[in-house]
Amino acid sequence: MSVTTETLTTAPAQPSSPEPVRRGRPVTSTAALIGKKVLGALFVIWAAASITFLIQSLLPGDRATLLLNQQTGQVQERSAEELAPINEQFGFDDPLLVQYVTFLGGLLRGDLGISYTLYQPVTTVIGDQIVPTLVLTFTALAVAWALAIVLLLLTARRAPWVSRIFSGLESAAAALPQYWLGIILLVVFSLWLGLFPVVSGSGTAGLVLPALTLGIPLAGFLAQVMRAEFERTMDEPFVLTARARGMSDGGVRLRHVLRHSLLPGLSLTGWAVGAQFSAAVIAENVFARPGLGRVLVTAVNGRDLPVVCGVVMLVALVYVITNLIVDTAYILVDPRLKEAA
Amino acid sequence: MTTLTDTATPLLTDPAPEGGAAGAASRPLVEVENLNVWFSDAHGRRSHVVHDVSVQIHAGECVAIIGESGSGKSVTARTLIGLTGPNSHVRADTATALGRDIQTLRDTDWRSIRGKDIGFILQDALVSLDPLRTVGAEIGESLRLHGVRDRAERAARVEQLLAEVGVPEPHLVAGQRPDQLSGGLRQRALIASAIANHPSLVVADEPTTALDVTVQAQVLDLLAQRKADGTAILLISHDFSVVGRLADRVLVMQGGWIVESGTAAEVLENPQHPYTRQLLDAVPSGHTKGEYLTEEGRARAAARATTAGTSQRTAPAGVGNPAEPKDEASQVPAVLSARGLTKSYRGPDGRDRTVVRDVSFDVHAGRTLGIVGESGSGKSTTASMALGFIAPDAGTVLLDGAPWSELSLAGRRSRRREVTVVYQDPLSSFDPRWSGERILTDALDAGTAPGVFASSRARRAHRQEQSERAAQLARLVGLTPEHLAKHPLRLSGGQRQRLSIARALAPEPKVVVLDEAVSALDVSVQAQVLDLLTELQETLGTTYLFISHDLGVIHHMSDEILVMKDGVAVEHGDADRVFEQPEHHYTQALLGSLQALSTTVR
Numbered sequence: 035m036s037v038t039t040e041t042l043t044t045a046p047a048q049p050s051s052p053e054p055v056r057r058g059r060p061v062t063s064t065a066a067l068i069g070k071k072v073l074g075a076l077f078v079i080w081a082a083a084s085i086t087f088l089i090q091s092l093l094p095g096d097r098a099t100l101l102l103n104q105q106t107g108q109v110q111e112r113s114a115e116e117l118a119p120i121n122e123q124f125g126f127d128d129p130l131l132v133q134y135v136t137f138l139g140g141l142l143r144g145d146l147g148i149s150y151t152l153y154q155p156v157t158t159v160i161g162d163q164i165v166p167t168l169v170l171t172f173t174a175l176a177v178a179w180a181l182a183i184v185l186l187l188l189t190a191r192r193a194p195w196v197s198r199i200f201s202g203l204e205s206a207a208a209a210l211p212q213y214w215l216g217i218i219l220l221v222v223f224s225l226w227l228g229l230f231p232v233v234s235g236s237g238t239a240g241l242v243l244p245a246l247t248l249g250i251p252l253a254g255f256l257a258q259v260m261r262a263e264f265e266r267t268m269d270e271p272f273v274l275t276a277r278a279r280g281m282s283d284g285g286v287r288l289r290h291v292l293r294h295s296l297l298p299g300l301s302l303t304g305w306a307v308g309a310q311f312s313a314a315v316i317a318e319n320v321f322a323r324p325g326l327g328r329v330l331v332t333a334v335n336g337r338d339l340p341v342v343c344g345v346v347m348l349v350a351l352v353y354v355i356t357n358l359i360v361d362t363a364y365i366l367v368d369p370r371l372k373e374a375a
Numbered sequence: 376m377t378t379l380t381d382t383a384t385p386l387l388t389d390p391a392p393e394g395g396a397a398g399a400a401s402r403p404l405v406e407v408e409n410l411n412v413w414f415s416d417a418h419g420r421r422s423h424v425v426h427d428v429s430v431q432i433h434a435g436e437c438v439a440i441i442g443e444s445g446s447g448k449s450v451t452a453r454t455l456i457g458l459t460g461p462n463s464h465v466r467a468d469t470a471t472a473l474g475r476d477i478q479t480l481r482d483t484d485w486r487s488i489r490g491k492d493i494g495f496i497l498q499d500a501l502v503s504l505d506p507l508r509t510v511g512a513e514i515g516e517s518l519r520l521h522g523v524r525d526r527a528e529r530a531a532r533v534e535q536l537l538a539e540v541g542v543p544e545p546h547l548v549a550g551q552r553p554d555q556l557s558g559g560l561r562q563r564a565l566i567a568s569a570i571a572n573h574p575s576l577v578v579a580d581e582p583t584t585a586l587d588v589t590v591q592a593q594v595l596d597l598l599a600q601r602k603a604d605g606t607a608i609l610l611i612s613h614d615f616s617v618v619g620r621l622a623d624r625v626l627v628m629q630g631g632w633i634v635e636s637g638t639a640a641e642v643l644e645n646p647q648h649p650y651t652r653q654l655l656d657a658v659p660s661g662h663t664k665g666e667y668l669t670e671e672g673r674a675r676a677a678a679r680a681t682t683a684g685t686s687q688r689t690a691p692a693g694v695g696n697p698a699e700p701k702d703e704a705s706q707v708p709a710v711l712s713a714r715g716l717t718k719s720y721r722g723p724d725g726r727d728r729t730v731v732r733d734v735s736f737d738v739h740a741g742r743t744l745g746i747v748g749e750s751g752s753g754k755s756t757t758a759s760m761a762l763g764f765i766a767p768d769a770g771t772v773l774l775d776g777a778p779w780s781e782l783s784l785a786g787r788r789s790r791r792r793e794v795t796v797v798y799q800d801p802l803s804s805f806d807p808r809w810s811g812e813r814i815l816t817d818a819l820d821a822g823t824a825p826g827v828f829a830s831s832r833a834r835r836a837h838r839q840e841q842s843e844r845a846a847q848l849a850r851l852v853g854l855t856p857e858h859l860a861k862h863p864l865r866l867s868g869g870q871r872q873r874l875s876i877a878r879a880l881a882p883e884p885k886v887v888v889l890d891e892a893v894s895a896l897d898v899s900v901q902a903q904v905l906d907l908l909t910e911l912q913e914t915l916g917t918t919y920l921f922i923s924h925d926l927g928v929i930h931h932m933s934d935e936i937l938v939m940k941d942g943v944a945v946e947h948g949d950a951d952r953v954f955e956q957p958e959h960h961y962t963q964a965l966l967g968s969l970q971a972l973s974t975t976v977r
Contacts, residue, residue, distance in 0.1 A: 194417065271503040278456050278495035279568065280486045280520045289516075290505050368507055370554060 064365075067372070071361055075354040082350035086343040087137050091130060093339070098126055100337065104150045124148075146347065147340035151333070156344040159329060164348070166236050167325035170244055170317065171310045175303065177249030182256035186295065187287050190261050191268045201261060207254030212313045216247040216320040234321040244317040252306055256299045264295035296367050300360050307356040311349050402474075404576055404607045405432040405455065410467040412450050412459060421464070425450055426631045430609075434575065437598075437608040439622035439639070441615065441654075443897040447631040452578050452611045456495050457485045473575060491521045494569035498581035500561035504553045510537075510564035511549030517571035536567040540597055558750065559590035566597060570606075577601060580611040587749035587924060592968040595620050613898060615658055616969075619643050627651045657902035659931035661954050668931075669899070672906030679914070708776075709737035710918050711794070711886045715770035716760050718753075730756050732942045733770070736935075738886055741916040745933030745950065747923060749965075753942035754922050758890050761920055762794055763787050775885060792821060792882030799891040801875035802863055811859040811866070811874050815845035818881035848877040852907060869900035873907065880911070888920045893928060905932065926969045930954050938962050 090097075098117040101124070103109055121127045125136060140147065146156035189200035223243060224232045234240030267273065268291055276286045315327030326345060333341035365372045412425035425447040432438045440448040453459045455472055457480060470477045473492050480488070489495070497503040504513050514536055515529045523529050530549070537545035540563040553561050562582070569577060579598060583591040599621055602608055612618050618625055618639065625642040627635040627650065635648040646652045657668050667673045713736050719729040731753040738744045748754045759765045761772055763779055772780035774793060782790070798804050805814055819841050828834040849859050852873040863871055872892065879887050889908070893901045905928070911917050923929050929936060929950075936953045938946040938961070945959040957963045 271497050271499070272505045274458060275495065275497055275503045275565070275568070276505070276516070277458055278489050278493075279517045280488070280490035281516070282482070282486055290508075293507055369552065370506065 064372070067365075068362070071358055075358055078354050079347075079350055082347060083138065083141055084134075086346055087134055090339050090343055091133060097124070097339075101150050104336065104338070105153075141347075146344040149333075149338055149341050151336045151338045152341075156340045159341055160326065160344050160348060163324060163326050163329045166323060167311070167314050167318070167327065168352075170241065170248070170314055170323065170325060171307065173241055173245040174248035174252065174310055174314075175307065177245050178252035178256055178306075179299070179303075181249065181253035182260060182299065183292065185253070185257045186260055186264050187284070187292065190264045190287075197265075201258070204254045204257045204261070207250050208258060210251045210254070212247055212251060213316045213320060215250060216244070216317055219243045219247055220320060232322075234323045236324055240321070240323065244321045244323055247317045247320070248310055248313050252310070255306070256302055259298040259302055260295040263298050264291055267291045267294040270294075293367060297364065300363055300367065304357045304360040308349060308353045311352065401433070403431040403433045404473055405430065405609070406469055406471045407431070407454075407467055408469040410451065410454060410465070410470060412447070412454060412466075413464040414460075415462050415464070424631050425454075428626075428628075428633055430626060432576065432607045432609055434607050435602060435605045436624070437602050437610055437622045438624050438626065439610040439612060439618040440626045440628055441612055441618050442628035443613055443654075443899060445630070446628040448611045448628045449580050451628070452580050452609055455576070455578055455609065456489050456493055458489075458495075486520075490517050490569075490574070491572045492574050492576065494572075494574040494577045496566055496569045496577065496579040496582045498584040500565035501553050501558075503565055504561065504568070506553055509550050509552055510556065510561070510568075514549070514564065514568040514571055517568050521572050532571070533567075536571055537564065540564075540567045540570075541593070542567075557590075558586050559593060562586060562590070562594050563597065566594070570601065574606070576607045576609070578609045578611075581613070582610070583617055584612075584614070588926060588965065589749065589968045591617070615643060615655060615898075627654070654898060657899045658927060659902070659905055659925075660927040661930040661951070663931050664950070667906045667909065668902035669906050671903070672910065675910065676913075707739040707742065709773075710740050710775060711738040711761060711779075711920065712736070712773040712776075713757070713761060713770065714773070716757060716767045716772070717769040718756055718760060718765065718767050730942050731760070731767075734937075734939070734942075734944045735770075736937050736944070736947065738918055738920050739934075740885075740918055741912065742934045743912065743919040743921050743932050745921045745923065745929040745936045746939060747926060747929040747936060748939035749924060751941075752939040754924075754939050755890055756942075757939070758796070758888050758920065758922050761886075762796055762888055763791070793885045794888065795879035795882060795884040795886075796888040796890060797872070797875045797879045797892040799894050801871040804875065805863040805871075807862060807864055810862055811849070811854070812842065812845050814863070814874065814878055815848055815859070815881055816841040818878040819844055821882055844881075848881055849874075851880065851911070852877040853903075867900075868896055869903060872896065872900075872904050876904070876907065876911075880915075880917070886918045886920055888922070890922045891924065892921075894923060894925065901928070908932070926954075926965065938965070 096117070098120040099112050101120055102112055102116060125133055128136070137147075144157060146160075148154070149156055149159050152159055185200060185204065189196050191197060220232070220243060223229045230243050231237070231240050234244060268287075273286055273290060276290055277283070281289070311326075314325060315330060317323065318325040318327035319331070326348075329341065330345050332338070333345070407428065407430045410425055410428040410430075411423065413421045413423050415421045428447075428451055430438060430440075430451075440451060442448040450459060450463075454465050454467075454470070455477070457477060459465060465478065467478065473488070475484075475488070504510060511530070511533045514533045518529050518532055523532060533549050534545040537548055542548050542560055542563050548556065548560060548564065553564070556564065566582070577598070582598065583594050586594060595617065598608060598610075602621070608621070610618065610621055622639045625635075625637065625639050626633050627642065627646075627648065629650050635642060635646065635651045637647075642651060643655070646655055653670070656663075659668060667676055713734060716731055716734045717729065718731040719727045721727055734753075734757055736744060736746075746754045746757060756765070760767050760780060763772070763782070767780055770780075771778065774790065779787070779790070779794075809817070816838075828837065845859060846856055849856065854870060854873050854877065858866060858870055858874070863874065866874065875892075876887075893904050896904060908917075908919065909932075912919065919932070921929065921932050923932075933950045935948065936946075936950045937944050938953065938959065940961045946953055946957065946962045953962060954966065957966055
């Protein structure tokens with residue numbers, strides 16, 4: 035019996051196979067990999083929350099006094115009797131550890147505290163304004179990627195003067211300050227040509243100029259980091275192989291070379307999303323767009339700490355999620371990284 | 376150059392193939408008459424890289440162009456697929472491939488021909504296939520571009536093609552990327568993508584370079600099979616054994632000219648042109664053992680013999696002193712000894728993989744121990760342990776009878792000068808901002824305490840002395856002071872390797888480890904460097920640990936040989952004994968593929 039099983043298992047081995055088909059490869063499951071990344075992300079959010087909490091509670095000045103003065107619009111010392119109910123309501127008198135646990139508990143339930151000036155839950159304040167900002171940020175990101183990719187496909191590794199001119203234009207675009215670019219776009223396209231509304235509002239037409247304001251400098255950055263990789267890849271032997279198969283130059287650029295140049299662009303994107311949030315503050319002010327930018331400016335001016343901290347937490351969250359997506363995209367673009375991870 | 380032109384002219388007409396080839400009577404598939412190619416650089420200067428080349432290829436015939444780098448052989452091949460690049464100018468009296476005039480084809484025409492009627496194979500599929508895609512996707516692309524639209528049909532054809540080129544379990548391999556496959560499977564996949572549409576002409580540019588000898592033989596068998604099926608092959612190679620195995624006719628190119636042409640047998644066995652003879656002489660093997668490979672090496676040895684006059688080595692060098700063999704190993708003390716070296720690494724899957732298992736050897740003073748093996752055999756890991764760069768898990772290395780591998784890092788540092796190394800790619804081991812002289816003086820100072828000088832005059836004197844010693848070293852390896860003033864980037868491959876050898880000799884080491892030191896060099900440059908190493912051993916008594924995958928080089932250089940496979944030393948003994956009476960079946964198989972490759976040559 036044992037003899038038969040043995041013959042059965044050894045017999046099908048191909049006589050004409052001098053080499054093993056698979057070399058020893060790690061068997062890291064994608065799920066385990068993502069699990070690890072998510073844990074890391076949670077850690078980052080917890081750290082951001084803790085720092086936020088420390089800033090709120092350790093900043094000089096009595097929070098109850100600050101709160102009372104905000105509400106009444108006065109600046110004066112308050113007596114203990116005046117402050118007692120506020121301390122009671124917000125738990126300012128509890129030991130720091132208790133406050134920390136309460137804060138984290140609230141966070142888990144999605145409670146970020148109460149705004150000092152608006153007297154509304156912070157989540158409501160942010161929630162009302164977050165959608166326009168997210169729409170603006172991610173539209174700008176999409177615009178930047180589209181511009182960068184089109185630029186690369188059309189101009190990288192062409193006649194030397196073409197590459198040089200467009201590479202120069204990209205550097206110039208990357209160096210543009212957003213507030214300046216925003217004002218120029220506003221003056222030219224809204225005031226002179228009247229193509230777009232002066233006050234953007236939340237409509238689609240109003241999205242074009244703010245998205246360009248944020249997208250053009252980022253496109254310059256993206257195209258610059260991807261161009262180097264793109265041009266290097268154009269010299270790889272596999273490009274010659276692909277051409278020798280009968281593929282067109284455009285086909286090789288789109289189907290082979292572009293993918294290789296995506297990685298540096300993706301790394302930059304992970305960082306750019308955070309930067310886009312702060313740039314959005316400028317764009318929203320220039321174009322009079324609703325959004326978090328204005329909430330933040332108002333909150334900072336009014337020393338509305340819970341709102342400021344809420345925005346910080348939100349940015350941290352968006353940042354972490356983006357980087358999770360970027361990491362996953364990395365592996366999709368270059369499957370070799372999965373084994374390296 | 377003038378002699379070349381003179382001798383080249385009468386040979387320009389390519390003799391018609393001998394009878395017997397399948398389509399001898401019919402029109403050739405490829406007819407090129409007086410092909411010239413120029414490249415222009417960014418400043419508009421033109422360089423003439425291919426001169427009046429004529430070639431005909433019939434169906435079922437393999438024509439090989441052999442030459443060294445820069446000979447114009449690859450450019451000639453690329454004119455046949457119209458991919459010489461945007462800065463090239465091609466002109467020929469006639470240039471037809473498969474009945475079409477390739478000088479008038481537009482890009483769209485070319486696209487319908489490339490990959491369909493003409494297949495193109497490059498060397499090293501690791502970089503010649505897109506590393507981000509599966510090989511199945513790459514092969515499928517050839518099919519998609521030439522009309523196989525249906526996905527399922529493509530997948531089926533891909534598997535069928537992989538099976539045709541001898542890939543076991545094609546359905547698995549189709550889903551893997553080049554980096555997940557062994558060199559042989561990868562190259563087969565590349566060939567499958569080139570022949571996917573059964574082209575009548577295959578252009579193969581160094582199709583077996585960088586492959587292990589056993590894999591090389593398999594790939595050549597595969598191409599021979601296509602040839603037998605009636606495919607015409609244009610083979611580009613620098614390797615005579617590869618050409619001898621596959622080609623019916625051979626063209627020898629040098630500096631853009633064809634200097635010799637004829638049937639493979641004529642050219643390889645009875646070369647007429649001095650350059651061809653020089654190239655054939657330069658191929659190291661057992662036959663060349665103890666001889667110099669280049670005219671210059673022979674002349675220098677003869678000159679030394681005359682000046683030495685009455686010294687012991689009176690026999691004219693070059694004959695290898697067969698009557699006066701090198702001292703018996705037992706009488707010469709071992710400079711470097713390895714005992715039971717074992718090293719394993721934790722694989723990415725968490726399991727330990729033993730890359731070197733229980734390897735022992737002795738390197739005797741003034742002699743050469745060759746370690747030969749295919750890629751992944753553990754020979755480089757063994758070298759690193761001998762160098763003291765990595766610590767063995769078990770076993771020990773003794774240097775001059777004293778512990779070496781067991782020393783602490785600091786303890787080893789003071790003795791580092793005693794074992795030096797030359798790698799395959801010297802460029803990456805040089806600081807590119809340093810001149811040759813600085814590289815050498817740095818090596819001269821290596822391991823000594825940073826100099827504290829009593830006066831600036833003392834420092835100047837020291838510098839002067841070091842600089843003189845650097846110049847001496849350079850002379851020793853055949854470099855001039857002008858070479859030393861340059862940065863390595865501006866030196867040729869051979870000059871870089873000479874500089875690298877000079878650096879290895881600078882601290883007057885007891886042993887020099889040569890890790891694939893000549894593997895990336897053209898055959899004639901390789902011959903010069905090997906001659907240099909032989910000469911240094913003869914004059915200075917240098918001891919070598921010579922590591923290579925090239926059996927010919929190993930046999931030529933070594934007194935003793937260690938054959939490694941999968942981390943184990945399967946055979947160990949006198950070089951000639953190992954090559955003539957191999958005991959282990961792996962050595963026999965290895966030498967078998969070598970013989971299969973070299974039967975036509977010599």
